[in-house]
Amino acid sequence: MSEKMTRKDFLSSLALGGAGLALFPWLAACTKERQREAAGEKARLGLIGTGSRGRFHLANLLQDPSAQVVALCDDYLPHLDEASALCPSARRYSDYRKLLEDKEVDGVIICTPLSMHAPMTIDALAAGKHVFCEKAMAHTTEQLLAMCRAWKAGDRVLMVGQQRLYDPKYVKAMELVHGGAIGEVVGIRNYWYRNNDWRREVPSPQLERRINWRLYDEFSRGLMAELACHQLQNGSWAMGGVQPSFVTGTGSIRYWKDGREVFDNVAAIYQYPNGVHMTFESIISNKHFGMGEQILGTEGTIDLVRAVMYSEAPVRRSGLRQLLDQIEQGVLSNAAFAGTSWATEEASRDAGIRFMDHVTVNDGSSSVGAAGDGSVELMHAFCLAVITGTQPAGLVEEAYWSTLLALLGDQATHLGSRVDIPAEPGW
Amino acid sequence: MEFSYSVRNPSVPTAYSRLEAMHTRCELLLPFLPEARARALSEKVWSMVEEADLRYSRFAPGSELSRVNRDAGGQAVVVDAELFLILQLCETFRKATSGYFDISALSRTEGRSLELDPEARTVQFSRPGVRLDLGGFAKGFVLEKAVRAVRAETGCALLSFGGSSVAAVGRHPFGEPWPVAVAHSYYPDRTAHTFPLEDAALSVSGKDPSGRGHIIDPFTGNTVEKEGLVAVTGPSAVVAEVLSTALWVAPSGRRGEILAAFEGYRACEIRCLTDGRALIQSI
Numbered sequence: 001m002s003e004k005m006t007r008k009d010f011l012s013s014l015a016l017g018g019a020g021l022a023l024f025p026w027l028a029a030c031t032k033e034r035q036r037e038a039a040g041e042k043a044r045l046g047l048i049g050t051g052s053r054g055r056f057h058l059a060n061l062l063q064d065p066s067a068q069v070v071a072l073c074d075d076y077l078p079h080l081d082e083a084s085a086l087c088p089s090a091r092r093y094s095d096y097r098k099l100l101e102d103k104e105v106d107g108v109i110i111c112t113p114l115s116m117h118a119p120m121t122i123d124a125l126a127a128g129k130h131v132f133c134e135k136a137m138a139h140t141t142e143q144l145l146a147m148c149r150a151w152k153a154g155d156r157v158l159m160v161g162q163q164r165l166y167d168p169k170y171v172k173a174m175e176l177v178h179g180g181a182i183g184e185v186v187g188i189r190n191y192w193y194r195n196n197d198w199r200r201e202v203p204s205p206q207l208e209r210r211i212n213w214r215l216y217d218e219f220s221r222g223l224m225a226e227l228a229c230h231q232l233q234n235g236s237w238a239m240g241g242v243q244p245s246f247v248t249g250t251g252s253i254r255y256w257k258d259g260r261e262v263f264d265n266v267a268a269i270y271q272y273p274n275g276v277h278m279t280f281e282s283i284i285s286n287k288h289f290g291m292g293e294q295i296l297g298t299e300g301t302i303d304l305v306r307a308v309m310y311s312e313a314p315v316r317r318s319g320l321r322q323l324l325d326q327i328e329q330g331v332l333s334n335a336a337f338a339g340t341s342w343a344t345e346e347a348s349r350d351a352g353i354r355f356m357d358h359v360t361v362n363d364g365s366s367s368v369g370a371a372g373d374g375s376v377e378l379m380h381a382f383c384l385a386v387i388t389g390t391q392p393a394g395l396v397e398e399a400y401w402s403t404l405l406a407l408l409g410d411q412a413t414h415l416g417s418r419v420d421i422p423a424e425p426g427w
Numbered sequence: 428m429e430f431s432y433s434v435r436n437p438s439v440p441t442a443y444s445r446l447e448a449m450h451t452r453c454e455l456l457l458p459f460l461p462e463a464r465a466r467a468l469s470e471k472v473w474s475m476v477e478e479a480d481l482r483y484s485r486f487a488p489g490s491e492l493s494r495v496n497r498d499a500g501g502q503a504v505v506v507d508a509e510l511f512l513i514l515q516l517c518e519t520f521r522k523a524t525s526g527y528f529d530i531s532a533l534s535r536t537e538g539r540s541l542e543l544d545p546e547a548r549t550v551q552f553s554r555p556g557v558r559l560d561l562g563g564f565a566k567g568f569v570l571e572k573a574v575r576a577v578r579a580e581t582g583c584a585l586l587s588f589g590g591s592s593v594a595a596v597g598r599h600p601f602g603e604p605w606p607v608a609v610a611h612s613y614y615p616d617r618t619a620h621t622f623p624l625e626d627a628a629l630s631v632s633g634k635d636p637s638g639r640g641h642i643i644d645p646f647t648g649n650t651v652e653k654e655g656l657v658a659v660t661g662p663s664a665v666v667a668e669v670l671s672t673a674l675w676v677a678p679s680g681r682r683g684e685i686l687a688a689f690e691g692y693r694a695c696e697i698r699c700l701t702d703g704r705a706l707i708q709s710i
Contacts, residue, residue, distance in 0.1 A: 338593055
């Protein structure tokens with residue numbers, strides 16, 4: 001709990017004028033003023049989709065004093081029953097349209113298969129509900145545009161479940177990147193490896209496609225939508241909001257030949273207008289390297305997953321030699337060598353600079369959610385947004401780009417050729 | 428020891444020497460002294476450091492401190508005059524800092540850990556399980572001794588033990604106070620804050636982002652988990668060392684009263700941010 005508070009405090013303090021705000025404008029909605037404004041009030045929420053991710057959010061919401069889950073909806077009864085067991089007071093629905101008619105629901109949380117995100121979000125906005133939709137936003141680029149337009153036409157809040165948006169280590173890392181700590185950005189590497197079939201247990205064969213929707217094209221965009229979508233944000237942040245101009249890629253079903261339609265290994269390369277490449281690679285039949293996200297600069301490297309910065313040529317506080325050099329040159333200037341004790345063993349190897357404490361290193365193995373990955377903060381931010389009716393700035397735009405990059409990356413891996421990325425959003 | 432003598436600036440010939448000891452890099456800058464005298468003085472200073480390193484390291488099984496740690500739990504152990512003085516000083520500082528500076532912090536203390544008998548010059552632990560760590564204190568103590576030795580020879584010098592304990596003798600050869608800057612934690616070639624030092628010492632405590640330098644809270648027995656640094660300046664290297672440790676450990680509400688008990692010392696907290704800023708707050 002104390003760590004949770006620290007992370008919330010961090011977001012509050014950052015929102016009070018930290019440089020990270022320029023890159024992460026949606027965090028402004030977490031200011032102390034906003035928290036006060038919302039204090040004592042509760043967002044009345046309806047959860048649509050009570051599968052594993054939905055129940056993960058539900059468990060977090062039950063711990064959040066600003067949340068009151070008043071309705072649950074699923075057309076798959078066993079999941080609905082499990083959610084009801086967690087939150088017995090919530091009304092139960094099997095049709096989301098009925099839930100949308102519930103006047104006591106201020107906001108909905110949509111945790112359904114990808115292909116249903118757009119229709120449900122659009123219907124919920126039309127019904128006057130604030131919406132939190134899981135990532136990726138949509139199954140097709142057409143759906144994506146329709147969602148963004150529907151949101152823009154109204155005055156409701158739309159948030160998308162990309163937890164890195166609220167993970168302080170990404171804010172700190174990007175402050176370092178834009179502060180010049182690693183020089184010029186020359187590459188962005190993302191990978192996500194697992195060794196499992198990505199399947200859920202199916203009680204009867206008729207339910208295969210419904211339960212294992214992630215494996216079928218009709219509902220899913222596979223690894224690009226489910227995994228790459230998160231990591232592709234790293235490029236936008238590191239490049240200061242500039243988007244790539246094209247993507248190329250390839251994919252195949254190499255190992256899990258079990259009737260699935262989505263690839264079990266993919267590789268995609270995005271090129272930015274200045275020639276920088278961002279890569280995404282995923283294999284789900286080897287987990288050795290786990291999850292990795294790295295920003296490569298001319299002077300250093302940032303390991304985003306571990307929150308460590310490495311220097312290409314570590315500046316050892318050379319100590320009094322700096323002063324000696326200055327005396328030799330007849331210069332009087334300060335010499336930055338004081339600090340906590342310089343350790344001799346540092347001379348031979350770069351241990352890196354840890355830029356955040358208490359980092360829970362997420363190995364990416366869970367397909368539900370991991371401790372300390374920003375999910376809790378994200379849900380809390382949605383509650384604040386529902387209570388105050390305030391859309392976190394820039395968030396839909398951010399989610400639009402990460403979904404667009406994932407969908408176009410998916411296209412490229414299927415075509416095996418280059419797919420251009422429009423420079424301007426089409427909405 | 429590494430020693431070099433530069434006459435590149437003919438009006439300020441300067442000796443630089445360096446020793447890896449006390450788990451860090453110790454450095455000495457001696458402007459104006461002739462080479463032979465500078466070399467002799469460096470050797471003298473570094474032999475003091477090496478001796479202290481041998482005697483007061485808790486990691487060396489043969490050190491005086493290890494002998495105390497091993498034996499003083501069960502019986503009164505006779506120690507030499509210098510170690511006795513150090514233990515007396517540490518006990519005085521423990522009381523003066525409301526217990527936040529405590530060389531027995533490793534073993535989690537609830538008040539006094541040492542029974543000191545000045546007549547017999549013995550030390551005995553008040554309770555079982557006590558372990559002493561003179562790490563930072565020994566550094567400050569030997570730095571103070573070194574300053575005295577240097578001052579006997581010259582009025583212009585700068586000493587640094589790992590950058591966390593720095594002492595200036597006189598002013599910089601160009602006439603200004605020595606400009607000693609604390610490096611920014613995330614941008615090591617940039618300055619977080621500069622301290623002009625003239626016949627003064629600087630001590631920095633805190634948590635380095637590379638994860639080293641953990642200080643233990645004597646009241647909890649746990650490492651202090653907070654971000655930032657505390658820097659203390661004042662006439663004595665030992666006192667600066669004690670104060671920076673105590674102020675780092677103490678909750679912010681207690682810091683003012685602890686510092687106020689020491690005349691002539693100033694302290695501030697430095698918080699380096701990833702966006703390159705450094706927030707400085709006086710204590």
